[in-house]
Structures are given as structure tokens and as C-alpha cells.
Amino acid sequence: MERYEKAFLSACAAVLVIFLCALGYSSVAMNVHLPSHSGMIYCNAGQKLRKVLLKTPPFDHTGVKEIAPGKYQAVVIAKTWAFTPNEIDLPVGAEVKFIATSADVTHGFFIVGTRVNMMLLPGQISELDYRFTKPGEYLMICHEYCGELHHTMAGKVVVK
Amino acid sequence: MAAQPKTLPADQPSYLEGGGILGWLTTIDHKRVAVMYLVSALFFMALGGFEAMAIRVQLWRPDNHALSAATYNAFFTMHGTTMIFLVVMPLLLGFFGNFLIPLQIGARDVAFPRLNAASFWLALVAGILLHLGWIRGGLPDAGWFGYANLTERYFTPGLAIDWWVIGLLVSGASTVLTGLNFLTTIIAMRAPGMTYMRMPMFMWSLMVTSILILIAFPALTIGLIFLLFDRFFGTHFYVASAGATPILWQHLFWLFGHPEVYIMALPAFGIISEVIPTFSRKPLFGYPMMAYSICLIAFLSYGVWGHHMFATGMGPVADSAFAITSMLIAIPTGVKIFSWIATVWGGSLRMTTAFYFALGMLIEFTVGGLSGIMHASAPIDLQQTDSYFVVAHFHYVLFGGVMFTIMSAFYYWWPKITGRMLDERLGKWHFWLTVVGFNLTFFPMHFLGMWGMPRRTYTYGADMGWMRLNQLETIGAFILGIAFLFFYFNLFKSVASREQAPADPWDGRSLEWSTPSPPPAYNFATIPQIRGRDAWWILKYGHAGSRGVAAYMSGQAPSQPQPSQPASVEDIHMPAPSIFPLVLSLGVGMMGLGLIIDWYRIILIGAAVAVLSIVGMGFEYADFGEESHDPEHAPSSGGVDVRKIGMWSFIGSECVFFASLISTFIVYKSRSVSGPGPQILNIPLTSFSTFILLMSSLLMVLALAATQRGDKRWERIWLGGVIAFGLIFLGGQVYEFTSFYHEGMGLTTNLFSQSFFVLVGFHGAHVAIGVLWLSVLLAAAMTGKLGQSRALSVELAGLYWHFVDVVWIIIFTLVYLMQAVPGA
Numbered sequence: 008m009e010r011y012e013k014a015f016l017s018a019c020a021a022v023l024v025i026f027l028c029a030l031g032y033s034s035v036a037m038n039v040h041l042p043s044h045s046g047m048i049y050c051n052a053g054q055k056l057r058k059v060l061l062k063t064p065p066f067d068h069t070g071v072k073e074i075a076p077g078k079y080q081a082v083v084i085a086k087t088w089a090f091t092p093n094e095i096d097l098p099v100g101a102e103v104k105f106i107a108t109s110a111d112v113t114h115g116f117f118i119v120g121t122r123v124n125m126m127l128l129p130g131q132i133s134e135l136d137y138r139f140t141k142p143g144e145y146l147m148i149c150h151e152y153c154g155e156l157h158h159t160m161a162g163k164v165v166v167k
Numbered sequence: 168m169a170a171q172p173k174t175l176p177a178d179q180p181s182y183l184e185g186g187g188i189l190g191w192l193t194t195i196d197h198k199r200v201a202v203m204y205l206v207s208a209l210f211f212m213a214l215g216g217f218e219a220m221a222i223r224v225q226l227w228r229p230d231n232h233a234l235s236a237a238t239y240n241a242f243f244t245m246h247g248t249t250m251i252f253l254v255v256m257p258l259l260l261g262f263f264g265n266f267l268i269p270l271q272i273g274a275r276d277v278a279f280p281r282l283n284a285a286s287f288w289l290a291l292v293a294g295i296l297l298h299l300g301w302i303r304g305g306l307p308d309a310g311w312f313g314y315a316n317l318t319e320r321y322f323t324p325g326l327a328i329d330w331w332v333i334g335l336l337v338s339g340a341s342t343v344l345t346g347l348n349f350l351t352t353i354i355a356m357r358a359p360g361m362t363y364m365r366m367p368m369f370m371w372s373l374m375v376t377s378i379l380i381l382i383a384f385p386a387l388t389i390g391l392i393f394l395l396f397d398r399f400f401g402t403h404f405y406v407a408s409a410g411a412t413p414i415l416w417q418h419l420f421w422l423f424g425h426p427e428v429y430i431m432a433l434p435a436f437g438i439i440s441e442v443i444p445t446f447s448r449k450p451l452f453g454y455p456m457m458a459y460s461i462c463l464i465a466f467l468s469y470g471v472w473g474h475h476m477f478a479t480g481m482g483p484v485a486d487s488a489f490a491i492t493s494m495l496i497a498i499p500t501g502v503k504i505f506s507w508i509a510t511v512w513g514g515s516l517r518m519t520t521a522f523y524f525a526l527g528m529l530i531e532f533t534v535g536g537l538s539g540i541m542h543a544s545a546p547i548d549l550q551q552t553d554s555y556f557v558v559a560h561f562h563y564v565l566f567g568g569v570m571f572t573i574m575s576a577f578y579y580w581w582p583k584i585t586g587r588m589l590d591e592r593l594g595k596w597h598f599w600l601t602v603v604g605f606n607l608t609f610f611p612m613h614f615l616g617m618w619g620m621p622r623r624t625y626t627y628g629a630d631m632g633w634m635r636l637n638q639l640e641t642i643g644a645f646i647l648g649i650a651f652l653f654f655y656f657n658l659f660k661s662v663a664s665r666e667q668a669p670a671d672p673w674d675g676r677s678l679e680w681s682t683p684s685p686p687p688a689y690n691f692a693t694i695p696q697i698r699g700r701d702a703w704w705i706l707k708y709g710h711a712g713s714r715g716v717a718a719y720m721s722g723q724a725p726s727q728p729q730p731s732q733p734a735s736v737e738d739i740h741m742p743a744p745s746i747f748p749l750v751l752s753l754g755v756g757m758m759g760l761g762l763i764i765d766w767y768r769i770i771l772i773g774a775a776v777a778v779l780s781i782v783g784m785g786f787e788y789a790d791f792g793e794e795s796h797d798p799e800h801a802p803s804s805g806g807v808d809v810r811k812i813g814m815w816s817f818i819g820s821e822c823v824f825f826a827s828l829i830s831t832f833i834v835y836k837s838r839s840v841s842g843p844g845p846q847i848l849n850i851p852l853t854s855f856s857t858f859i860l861l862m863s864s865l866l867m868v869l870a871l872a873a874t875q876r877g878d879k880r881w882e883r884i885w886l887g888g889v890i891a892f893g894l895i896f897l898g899g900q901v902y903e904f905t906s907f908y909h910e911g912m913g914l915t916t917n918l919f920s921q922s923f924f925v926l927v928g929f930h931g932a933h934v935a936i937g938v939l940w941l942s943v944l945l946a947a948a949m950t951g952k953l954g955q956s957r958a959l960s961v962e963l964a965g966l967y968w969h970f971v972d973v974v975w976i977i978i979f980t981l982v983y984l985m986q987a988v989p990g991a
Contacts, residue, residue, distance in 0.1 A: 119619030130407030
């Protein structure tokens with residue numbers, strides 16, 4: 008093997024190791040986690056998903072709730088073509104757990120400028136933790152094409 | 168071929184001459200088929216480009232209403248579908264692949280010329296079906312990857328999605344046939360001496376691409392079949408309230424969809440690996456590594472589909488696995504980029520338009536590749552999923568990587584294909600306008616994506632601050648449009664000109680340059696003997712020349728070997744033209760049309776037409792045979808008949824088909840919300856029919872043995888036995904299905920019943936086709952047409968039959984027996 012070749016291979020290996028370390032660091036030290044699905048919503052025969060949803064906790068009470076000091080949960084239902092609730096108000100620095108699902112077709116749930124990005128699938132509950140450290144108004148959009156008025160499906164997160 | 172070259176009249180007709188319209192409609196010449204692919208792809212490229220510009224016009228300013236929301240949605244759906252299925256793949260595989268495979272490996276045609284023509288006509292029918300929404304029902308409008316469950320009839324009524332489903336199914340069938348054909352051709356039809364490691368890199372890439380097609384497309388087919396059943400027959404494969412999950416579509420689609428990216432990219436890599444050495448006057452750097460990296464990319468591409476789904480919540484284990492495989496795939500891709508650069512390094516460069524585009528590709532594709540690596544990292548991907556950043560990324564890959572390559576290939580091979588040069592000055596204009604337009608259009612998308620602009624958005628608010636960059640992009644799109652006008656004009660001007668292109672205008676390295684431009688119908692008068700890589704270069708300059716630029720630089724003039732001259736044209740028999748590929752595709756098109764517009768008579772007529780034309784092709788085959796199967800012309804197959812290689816390829820593809828069906832069954836069997844479950848299965852009865860089916864395999868072996876030793880009596884008896892056993896099995900299945908129906912389990916009852924019926928039903932259809940096939944063989948045996956010399960026909964049917972039996976063993980075990988085990 009030539010010297011250059013060896014150097015090149017080592018550089019490749021180093022890049023790979025750096026990538027993997029960065030991944031590990033972000034998940035362990037920075038507590039960056041991917042959205043995960045925490046459960047499914049099952050219907051009985053003949054039931055409509057959106058009706059079942061209204062009776063399934065926590066989706067029977069959508070919106071923001073303080074579950075512990077400084078810890079909030081935001082329950083969101085995406086429906087063609089709006090989020091319920093369409094505005095989420097949070098204090099700065101609060102740790103919030105988004106719990107969301109879709110009542111009809113596959114939707115997206117993306118808060119611009121953050122890593123809050125979940126695909127909302129009907130029948131599946133998606134969860135993600137996030138802490139808003141900067142006050143401001145964040146755009147909350149559906150970015151998974153969901154039909155004719157998809158572009159109107161947006162809300163906001165207000166952090167004060 | 169021992170025929171001695173002798174001088175013949177110089178005006179040997181090229182493949183383009185003669186035949187008239189009917190000649191083109193009935194052609195099975197790979198070069199004419201390629202040209203037909205070209206014409207249809209150029210048309211659809213203009214259409215898809217128009218859609219892209221309309222999209223950019225709509226996004227010119229906030230709250231714009233240049234298009235209606237419905238039109239906009241239809242346009243971005245059809246732009247993606249058209250460009251991928253009707254432009255890029257037909258150009259890379261149908262046009263360049265078809266034209267160049269036989270020419271580069273030293274063959275006279277592909278392995279199955281009639282099948283090849285059928286592939287084209289099916290592709291055309293698919294293109295037409297996809298666009299019939301213009302006339303009735305509206306254009307498809309659910310995005311090119313049509314995420315379920317938006318595509319369900321409940322959410323998207325009307326015909327639009329129906330056209331899309333049927334069109335893509337037909338297109339998929341066409342592509343799989345092409346893949347099967349190409350794979351067989353490259354394995355079996357290489358000229359003597361052309362070992363795998365001497366093949367042009369384009370052939371390597373097409374061989375691996377064909378394998379990818381065979382294993383990737385069945386997943387899409389299954390996803391579409393489920394959707395078709397949901398839309399037409401009321402099943403619930405993607406309906407959440409029935410217990411199903413729409414994520415099944417995403418898994419099936421991306422299991423196809425990511426390999427699909429490489430189905431488009433690998434041929435492009437191959438083409439670049441042809442263009443760069445030619446214009447650098449150096450052999451390809453690191454040939455073995457280039458070949459292996461193609462294989463490695465293909466292998467890895469089958470395991471990275473999850474990176475399209477990081478946002479769906481697959482869980483940390485799946486996410487990490489997909490993140491790592493997605494990063495790994497960057498390594499072989501990097502190997503390729505560095506090898507190309509190393510090929511250019513120190514070369515004696517000729518800056519032709521083809522080379523400009525090749526260098527452009529290296530740069531633009533690297534940008535797309537880098538943003539691809541970002542997506543591999545799941546946390547970063549989360550900020551990009553479904554944003555405009557993704558649009559930027561895949562346009563850098565598909566336009567910057569693939570379209571630049573296609574343009575390079577046009578300038579490179581056009582003289583060979585048409586016998587006319589393309590204008591270099593117009594070409595340079597075309598190139599620079601493309602570079603400027605392309606980067607102006609797509610680079611700002613990276614920023615817009617990070618600022619939150621989602622893809623597929625009809626319009627945006629004025630307060631978002633996205634207007635300036637969007638306007639820049641629209642300007643860029645129009646510059647790109649002008650570039651394409653230059654391209655089309657250049658093509659037109661070249662075809663209209665009378666100036667004859669030389670046979671070898673670029674001082675090429677591979678065999679196609681040894682033929683006249685354009686080549687005669689039979690390609691090579693004498694099948695060339697291959698002595699090394701860069702076969703034509705070696706013929707011209709000897710082995711020393713292939714070592715590098717040295718020979719050229721030392722002033723050693725090319726010895727100007729004659730392009731291969733016809734030996735004696737009368738000795739060369741090409742397969743006879745056939746109208747049946749066209750008729751077959753019309754039949755298939757009628758079936759699709761009838762299903763969509765709910766006119767069952769058309770379905771029946773279409774089915775009859777399709778079946779009759781298959782029978783017709785069979786008769787033609789029996790009468791003429793396919794001369795390209797002459798063992799003399801297929802010296803690389805190691806004694807294995809091409810049809811057998813084709814059959815094995817088909818079986819490989821079918822494995823994925825059934826694997827997708829079986830996995831869906833396993834996921835869905837216990838998720839029904841009501842109705843009967845697996846306990847309804849009648850295991851004693853099915854054990855009996857399983858036994859019968861296994862025995863039929865034994866009879867099949869006996870039938871083949873009888874045919875091979877020429878025993879006509881037992882040949883008929885055993886064949887009849889196989890058919891009888893197959894019929895008993897089918898009868899058992901019909902009984903089973905009807906009894907389930909009477910017990911209250913129909914197709915649409917619940918998830919268990921629909922997965923069961925679709926899986927077992929498709930297997931049953933395979934058995935039925937086998938029975939039909941064997942009946943034809945039996946009829947041939949009865950009339951004494953079979954016999955020892957045609958034992959291969961029995962062997963092929965046998966291969967298929969055994970495969971169907973093996974699948975049944977798996978189905979019987981997983982579907983039936985597992986239910987008998989308590990707790991399973």
C-alpha cells in the first residue's frame with residue numbers, strides 16, 4: 008500500500024469515528040432524542056378514528072398542561088387541515104413533551120428552527136421532548152403533504 | 168465466426184434506414200427500440216420541465232394564485248413521477264442502456280429482443296395512462312411518493328390516484344422486464360474474451376442496476392397492489408381504523424425508493440466512467456475498485472430506506488441502524504468520486520461539451536452527496552425532513568448528478584446513434600446556461616429549507632421572508648428552461664444536418680466506436696475477439712497504448728484500423744420483426760383503462776388481446792427462434808442457455824414479491840379489530856393439497872427426465888400428471904376460499920382475511936399460470952412438437968413450477984402450521 012493510500016484510509020476512518028462520536032455525544036450529553044412512538048390507538052369494529060380519539064386520554068384534553076414544576080405536556084391533534092390547538096403558549100426554559108397524533112391522513116408536525124419534527128400517522132402516538140430556551144414566536148407547520156389545502160395547515164408556538 | 172472480412176459496398180444501410188412506419192412499430196432491434204425510448208422521453212421531459220416552471224411561477228411571490236392549489240398539487244406530483252419514471256429511467260436504461268449494451272459487449276442484440284420491444288411499448292402505455300387524467304378525472308395529486316392513507320379513496324375520491332396506481336404498475340412491469348433482459352444479456356452475450364473484469368464500466372453499472380431493479384421493484388408493486396385493492400375492492404391495507412397502519416406504505420415504498428435512487432445513479436456513474444477516460448486519454452483509474460464500489464453501493468442501498476422515515480418514530484435501534492448504513496454508503500460513493508478525479512489527473516484533456524458536463528457532474532453531484540451525508544445523521548435529518556432542503560438535496564443528486572451525466576452522454580454518443588455530430592458551440596452555451604440556471608434554482612433551496620419552508624407548499628405568507636430567494640430560484644428555473652431550449656434545438660439542428668459523423672469521433676476506447684456511425688442493424692459483421700479492457704483502444708494502439716498517454720504523447724500515430732466491415736450480410740440473420748409486443752401492450756393498457764373507468768368489457772377484451780399476443784409471440788419463437796441465441800453469438804454464458812438465466816433472474820425478483828406479501832401477512836394477521844382469525848384455517852385439508860402440490864414437483868422431474876431421454880409416451884403422461892395435480896391443488900383452494908366465504912370471512916372482512924386472501928390468492932394465480940403453461944407444453948407434446956431437442960422448454964416450466972412449490976412450503980409453514988402451534 009502506498010503512503011498516500013494509507014493516509015487517505017486513516018482519514019476516512021477518522022471521519023467515520025468523529026461522526027459516530029458526534030452522534031453519541033448529541034444523544035447522551037445533549038439529550039437529543041428522536042421522536043418515538045409511544046403507543047397506538049386502536050378502534051373497534053365500525054368505529055371512526057377521529058371519534059375514538061376524542062375519548063382516548065390524553066387526546067380528550069388537547070392543549071398545554073403543567074405536569075410538574077417547569078415540566079409541561081402539549082397534546083396536539085392534527086386534522087385536515089389544522090392543528091388542535093393551533094397556538095401553543097409556553098414559558099421560556101420549560102421542558103415540554105409534545106404528544107401528537109393524526110385524526111385522518113398522515114401529517115407532519117414541524118416547529119421551525121428547532122428539531123421538533125415528527126411525522127404524525129393516524130393510529131400512532133408520537134412523542135418528543137424539547138426545551139425552548141429563547142423567547143419568541145415559532146412557526147408550527149405541517150410539512151407532510153396532506154391534500155389540497157396543505158399549505159394552510161400552520162400554527163404557532165409562543166414562548167414568553 | 169470464422170468468416171473472413173471482405174469488402175462490401177460502402178453504403179451498407181444503417182439501422183435507421185428502411186421499413187417505414189410499420190418497420191418501426193414492429194421493430195425488435197435494440198437500437199430502434201432505444202430511439203423510440205428517446206423520442207418518448209424527450210416529449211415527457213418537455214412536459215415535466217413545463218410543470219417545473221409552472222411550479223416556480225406559482226412560488227414567485229407570497230400568496231400567489233397563478234395556479235390553483237389543485238393544479239399546483241397535480242403539477243408537483245406529475246413533475247416527480249414524470250421525471251423519474253418517464254424521463255430519467257427511460258433515458259438511462261431504455262435509451263443509452265438499450266443502444267449500448269450489445270454494442271459495448273460485442274453482441275448483435277439483447278437476449279430477448281421481443282421482450283425488449285414489449286418493455287418499451289409498456290413504458291409508453293404507462294406514460295399515457297399516467298397522463299389520461301388530463302382527459303378524465305384529473306391528474307394524480309398526492310405527491311410522487313403518494314403517502315398512504317391520503318391516497319385512499321375516502322380521502323382522495325375520483326380517478327386521479329387510480330391513473331397513478333395503474334400507470335406505475337405498468338411502468339414497474341416494463342422496468343422489471345428490462346432489468347431481466349439486461350442482466351441476462353450482460354451475463355450471457357458478451358463477446359469471446361470479454362471477461363467481467365474487461366467489461367466497460369457502464370456495463371458493470373447496468374448489470375448491477377438490473378439486479379437492483381429485479382429486487383427493488385417488487386416492493387413497489389406490492390405496495391401499489393395493496394393500494395389498488397384498497398381503492399377498488401374495499402380492503403383496508405392502509406386504513407388505521409381497521410387496525411392497519413399507513414406506515415406499511417412508507418416501508419414498502421422506500422424499500423423500493425432508495426434502491427431506485429441508485430437505479431438512476433449507478434448507470435450515470437457508469438456513463439461518467441466512460442466519458443472521463445475517453446476525454447482524459449487515460450484508462451479509468453482503479454477499475455476493480457470502481458466495479459466493487461458499484462456492487463457495494465447496490466448492496467448497501469437495500470438497507471438504508473429507513474433514513475427517509477426518521478421522523479416517523481421507528482425507535483432508537485432502527486434509527487441508529489439506518490443512520491450507520493446511510494453513512495457507510497458514502498464510502499463507496501467517495502471511492503468513485505476520487506477515482507474519477509484521479510482519472511482526470513495528469514490526463515491529456517480535450518475540453519468537449521461532453522467532458523464539460525462530466526466535470527460539472529463531478530462538482531454538482533459532490534454537493535448533493537454531501538447534503539446526503541447530512542441526512543444520514545438522524546438528529547440533523549430531523550431539521551430537514553420534508554423541508555425545501557430535501558428538495559435541494561435530491562435535485563443536486565438527480566439533476567446535478569444524473570441529468571448532467573445524461574447530457575454528457577448525449578454529446579458523447581449522439582454521433583454514434585444518429586450519425587450526426589452535435590454542435591459544440593451550442594453545446595457550450597447549453598452547458599453554461601445549465602450550470603448557472605441549475606445552481607441559481609436549487610442552491611437557495613438549502614437556505615429556504617433551513618428557514619422552515621416546507622416542500623410541496625402551494626404558497627407562503629409575506630411575513631415569512633422567503634420571497635427574495637424564491638424569486639431568485641424562479642429566475643434560475645427560466646434560465647434552465649432556456650438551456651433546455653438550446654439542447655432541443657441542438658438535437659434538431661444535428662438531425663436536420665447532412666454532415667456525416669465519423670465512426671470514431673472521440674478516439675474512443677470501447678467497442679461501439681468500432682462500428683460505423685450509425686451502426687448497421689446487425690452491429691458487428693464479425694463478432695470481435697476481446698483481448699483486454701478498453702477493447703477498441705487495444706485494437707487501435709495495441710496493449711502498450713492502453714497503459715496510458717505515453718504512446719500517444721510519443722507521437723505514435725493511430726494505426727487507423729478499419730471499423731468492422733460486414734463479412735457477408737446474407738449470413739447474418741437477425742430476429743424477425745413482430746407486431747405482438749405492441750399488441751400485448753395495447754391489451755395491458757386496455758385492462759388498466761377498463762378497470763379505472765369501470766368498463767368490464769374493455770378489461771376482458773384487453774386480457775384476451777394480451778393473452779393472444781403472448782401466444783402469438785410463442786408461435787413466432789417456435790417458428791423462427793431467436794437467432795441471437797445461437798450459441799456462437801453467446802459464448803460467455805458458460806453453456807447455460809440465456810432463457811435459463813432469464814428464468815432464474817425472474818425467480819429472484821419473485822422472491823422479493825412473495826417476501827413482501829408474507830411479511831405483510833405476518834405483521835397484519837393478529838391486528839384485526841373484528842371477525843374471524845387464523846383459527847378458521849382448515850389445516851388437515853390444506854395439508855392434503857400441500858402434499859399433492861409437492862408430489863406434482865416430483866412428477867415434473869419425471870416429465871423432464873422423460874423429455875430429455877426422448878420418451879414421448881411418458882413425457883405426455885407425466886406432464887398430464889403435473890397438470891392434474893396442479894388442478895387438484897387449485898380445486899382445493901377454490902373449495903377453501905368458498906367455505907371461508909360461507910363462514911363469513913370475505914376479502915374485506917378484516918386485516919387477517921385480506922392479507923390471507925391476497926397472499927394465498929397471488930400464489931394460486933402463480934399455480935394457475937403454471938398450469939396454463941404446462942397445458943401449452945402438453946399440447947405441443949401431443950402434436951409431437953416437443954421432444955428431446957426442446958427439453959429446455961420443459962426445464963424452464965419446471966424451474967417455475969418448483970419455485971412456486973417452494974413458495975407454497977413457506978406459506979404453508981408460516982400461514983397455516985404456525986397457527987396450529989399454541990401460542991404462536
